[in-house]
Amino acid sequence: MSADTMDGAGGRVPRMAMERWRPMLLLFPERIILPVLTAAGLLLVWEIVVRHYEIPPALLPAPSQVGQRLWEVLPLLLEHAVPTTLESALGFVLASLLGVGLAILLTYSRLFSAAVYPTVVVFQLIPKIALAPLFVVWLGIEMQSRLAFAVFISFFPIVIATEAGLRNTPPDMLRLCKALTATGWQIFTSVRLPYAVPYIFSGMKIAVTFAIIGVIVGEFISAQKGLGYIIIFASSQADTALILAAIFVLCVVGLALFGAVAAAERLVVRRYGFA
Template structure:
């Protein structure tokens, strides 16, 4: 019969190597988020200190605290101005996505189209786009269509190049196997080429979403009577530096949110195709 008075032996401690690996894994997961936040916080703190110590006038460079206060005061109004900027950015990005992927498929599928179109696409990409912005205003007027069109003009090229790279980087042996089993045309694209091109396509989309917003802001600088680009230009004319930075901060937040949506869509697409 066992001795019930004998105290049970304490649980064996986990191996030291296991605890160290767990801590290292936690640090590896936190580091990609903590380092950028810490760096940004240090830059903002240094900015605040320099402005206060050097007594820099607000009309030249406002302190981050002044920018934050101005942003809080004008946030409802700036959010109203952000609506047309965001909608036009999303519209330009969506059109450039459809146009860029369609052109890449056409260039990949047809040698004649590749020889006829791709050099011209590259040529138009080399043109200084800012210099062409007034032409879009003359052709399409001062409304939203000119800004969306200019946004598409500067953002579709990364989608074309990235998609074309992905569609043409498929293993040749796999394509030969498709031909051997009788797979042709669109089925090869949907079952082989597009799954292989997903990482490349989203690399282009990440660039395109930033270019789309740049195109809209440039258009708002020229013609708009609303939007965050217009607010930046208006605040500059009034020497409202804090309002300029507040508008830029809100633009950065919107841009990060749109970029994050693209990243989430990429994660779903990679999971869907097993990458």
């Protein structure tokens, strides 16, 4: 019996399975072990510096103090992480739909592009933090203002990336489709959109981080719950360890959302045959 057909009972791993997992095994030290060691080294240096110079905890607590505070208030932080996560995810989804739709209109309508694109760029150049209080005035202190602000600051990268992807379709492919009498919808769904998928997800990866920032800024201003509210509350109490613990949970939330976008990208890219 060959090595390809023997199972685990025979004491060998199937060759096809080994070939499938070999690239991941080769990248494991670089993508997992190296970042973990780097982070551990930075935390160790942080701990040593704080203890050596006896820095007050209110100014900069040691990682061990932050970890202890995190353990003490973890249920509270997880409770407040729920609205932050849900609002960030919803804001990102709305920004993605708005960004992709607007990019399609900008690509297919020259008149619409000439009329709207400069306005979109001008709004992007405005400092976003300065507009956050206006969203509260316009939409109130509830979730609507935070969602609107998150969408406002996160949709632009998706618009730019999607438009670039739609416009960068190989001309030879478009000429071939026209020669085959393909309809505009067939060209869009079978050629333009698949070629734009990597661009779209590049914009989405940026947008998901912006959506989290938008929600946190909104929570700074008006919310009574959420990680942004916890950070503001801890700041008023000079509880720096709690601030850093909340930021740690916020980083975990951001990594989870970013990882979800990256996983969706892999599935869609594989669906269209790019990988």
